[in-house]
Amino acid sequence: MAQPNGTATGTTTPGEAPSTVVGINFGNSFASIAENQAECIANEDGERQIACAVSFFGEEVYIGNQAKPQLVKNAANTIVGFRNLLGKKFSDIPVDQSTTSAPVIKHPESDLPAYEVTVLVPAPAPIAAPKSSVNTPAASIAPTPRSEPIEQKRILTVPEVTTMFLQTLLQSAEDFLGKKVDGAVIAVPTWFEDSARDALVEAAHAAGIKVLQLLDEAGAASVFITEPRPAVTGATILESDRTSLILDVGASSVTLSLLAIREGLAYSLGSSHDTSVGGNAIDDRLIHWFAKEFTKKTKTPISVLPSPTVADARAEAKLRIAVEHTKRTLSASPGAASCSVESLKDGIDFTGTINRLRFDVEMKPLYHKIGHAIKAVLAQCQVDPVFVDEVVFVGSTAALPGLRDSVALEFPETTEVSGNGDDPSQIIARGAALQARLIASISAAEDASTSLHVAFEKGSDLINVTATQKPLGILFPGPDEENKGPWLTIIAADTPIPALRKVTFDVDPSHLEGSEKILAFEVWEAKDDVDVELIKFEKVDDADDDEEEEEDEPAESRTKKTTPETYLASVSFPLKSPTKTQVSVEFLVEKSGEIKVTAAEVTAPTELHYLTIPST
Numbered sequence: 001m002a003q004p005n006g007t008a009t010g011t012t013t014p015g016e017a018p019s020t021v022v023g024i025n026f027g028n029s030f031a032s033i034a035e036n037q038a039e040c041i042a043n044e045d046g047e048r049q050i051a052c053a054v055s056f057f058g059e060e061v062y063i064g065n066q067a068k069p070q071l072v073k074n075a076a077n078t079i080v081g082f083r084n085l086l087g088k089k090f091s092d093i094p095v096d097q098s099t100t101s102a103p104v105i106k107h108p109e110s111d112l113p114a115y116e117v118t119v120l121v122p123a124p125a126p127i128a129a130p131k132s133s134v135n136t137p138a139a140s141i142a143p144t145p146r147s148e149p150i151e152q153k154r155i156l157t158v159p160e161v162t163t164m165f166l167q168t169l170l171q172s173a174e175d176f177l178g179k180k181v182d183g184a185v186i187a188v189p190t191w192f193e194d195s196a197r198d199a200l201v202e203a204a205h206a207a208g209i210k211v212l213q214l215l216d217e218a219g220a221a222s223v224f225i226t227e228p229r230p231a232v233t234g235a236t237i238l239e240s241d242r243t244s245l246i247l248d249v250g251a252s253s254v255t256l257s258l259l260a261i262r263e264g265l266a267y268s269l270g271s272s273h274d275t276s277v278g279g280n281a282i283d284d285r286l287i288h289w290f291a292k293e294f295t296k297k298t299k300t301p302i303s304v305l306p307s308p309t310v311a312d313a314r315a316e317a318k319l320r321i322a323v324e325h326t327k328r329t330l331s332a333s334p335g336a337a338s339c340s341v342e343s344l345k346d347g348i349d350f351t352g353t354i355n356r357l358r359f360d361v362e363m364k365p366l367y368h369k370i371g372h373a374i375k376a377v378l379a380q381c382q383v384d385p386v387f388v389d390e391v392v393f394v395g396s397t398a399a400l401p402g403l404r405d406s407v408a409l410e411f412p413e414t415t416e417v418s419g420n421g422d423d424p425s426q427i428i429a430r431g432a433a434l435q436a437r438l439i440a441s442i443s444a445a446e447d448a449s450t451s452l453h454v455a456f457e458k459g460s461d462l463i464n465v466t467a468t469q470k471p472l473g474i475l476f477p478g479p480d481e482e483n484k485g486p487w488l489t490i491i492a493a494d495t496p497i498p499a500l501r502k503v504t505f506d507v508d509p510s511h512l513e514g515s516e517k518i519l520a521f522e523v524w525e526a527k528d529d530v531d532v533e534l535i536k537f538e539k540v541d542d543a544d545d546d547e548e549e550e551e552d553e554p555a556e557s558r559t560k561k562t563t564p565e566t567y568l569a570s571v572s573f574p575l576k577s578p579t580k581t582q583v584s585v586e587f588l589v590e591k592s593g594e595i596k597v598t599a600a601e602v603t604a605p606t607e608l609h610y611l612t613i614p615s616t
Helices: 158-177 194-206 217-226 279-298 310-332 356-381 401-408 424-441 447-455
Strands: 021-026 030-034 053-057 060-063 078-080 104-106 113-121 150-157 183-188 211-216 241-249 254-262 265-274 337-345 348-354 390-394 472-475 487-491 499-507 518-535 555-574 581-589 595-601 604-613
Touching: 021 158, 021 217, 021 424, 030 158, 030 424, 053 113, 053 158, 060 158, 113 158, 150 158, 158 194, 183 194, 183 217, 183 424, 194 211, 211 217, 211 424, 217 241, 217 254, 217 265, 217 390, 217 424, 241 356, 254 356, 265 356, 279 310, 279 337, 279 348, 279 356, 310 337, 348 356, 356 401, 390 401, 390 424, 472 555, 472 581, 487 499, 487 518, 487 555, 487 581, 555 595, 555 604
Parallel strands: 021 183, 183 211, 241 390
Antiparallel strands: 021 030, 053 060, 053 078, 104 113, 113 150, 241 254, 254 265, 337 348, 472 487, 472 518, 499 581, 518 555, 581 595, 595 604
């Protein structure tokens, strides 16, 4: 007999890897959950981006997208924005922090933030009437008990609200997959403190989720972009060694993470977090725009942000819900997007439109803030924009075309900013799912993989790595000291160590001097630099124009280059093959900084030539 979805028994046994694992992107406004599929999992309402909201209305509890409309008339019993309060004390929360939902209060028994909501509980059971001596009901003077539900105040802590929400996510995943979920990797902000991480793990355990790892959002994005995927027509193929800027536009902030991607490993070069700009700030500007349009069309005044009256507050809540659809339309279509609200104020319906050009003009100050944040994090890491190979956009708001166009102005044309067709709203969840699958594939029963499990545990020393400071490579001799031969980078800068790299190249012995045909090269430490070239535009003579024109300033062309800087050692050996052959060179950089170089002719692999360069 077939079982209902979500009721299947887990197939795991002690010592085995979990059979079904998922990745969870737990944002402050929206969350998503993914498995090993092309898209995030849809809940029972068909939503892949699930609102982080919990609302109490009478005896009903609404969780997710169904709770958002309750912000209009039931805001006092609707809870949003609770993720960012995990692990915090009530005394740490700013007093003037505005909220459009249930206010945050101090828990009566501790210094923890909590919410007070009004709920309806079932009335107590009626009191049984006393029996007479002849077993018939005797007359009762007791008042008839109420049969209606009783209104009651309920105090909920932030972890309790988080548990309720995560339970819904878990149930949606199990209903979709038709089987039990045995473990999950949860993505968290880079700036999450240990107290917040501990509170999230406890809430997840209370929700029935086995947490395999708490993975930074930038780390989840790096897992996604480094995972080999089928080639997509028109997509740019990037090198395995590259520098990536993760631009995460969340609801309440923008987080920038500069990562050095080296053969699938991500090494953090630096990060920044700006709470002055985000999806909410974009919503605020849209709400102001449509509020002005409403007043212009209907001559009915409306005040938002702040809203002085209850009617204005409800109108603002309605607009905030409606502009979510407006932003999605602008992201997906080049045309205008509408904003329709029934009975916005005083019973008057409103329908307004905004095209992409006007939207970008309104959002230009926010785009400039993001541009300044990008410049700041690059300056902090001492990285020139020319060395950034790609910008990865993360978050639903990051899908706005105007934002991408604005960010592209901060980088040269060689930097990939198109996103290669990936949905920014799903990158973190899918990256966390890939990480969960990796952890699940490591069997704890095997001695060889035991140390790998330790790497995913909190506080593991295996993730505290160092990296090479400068590129390492080989320089071939040239005709003289001034004119050296070609340079070949073998280990790029910012490569986590220990690191092993091997390159193979063709050699034609006929181009080598001497009868023994000795191949020689030098090992150097190099420097990544920028080559700046000024390009002057030719002036077009105009015989009819006698006025003196100002000379145009030359344009600046910037390209990256690698220059050998410090000589380390030399390697030379005779080639065995008289004809064109191949030579392999292997670099091993130990954790101590010691460099081991191994060179061999491919046709004579047993004749190895070793060189050890001690650490300095």
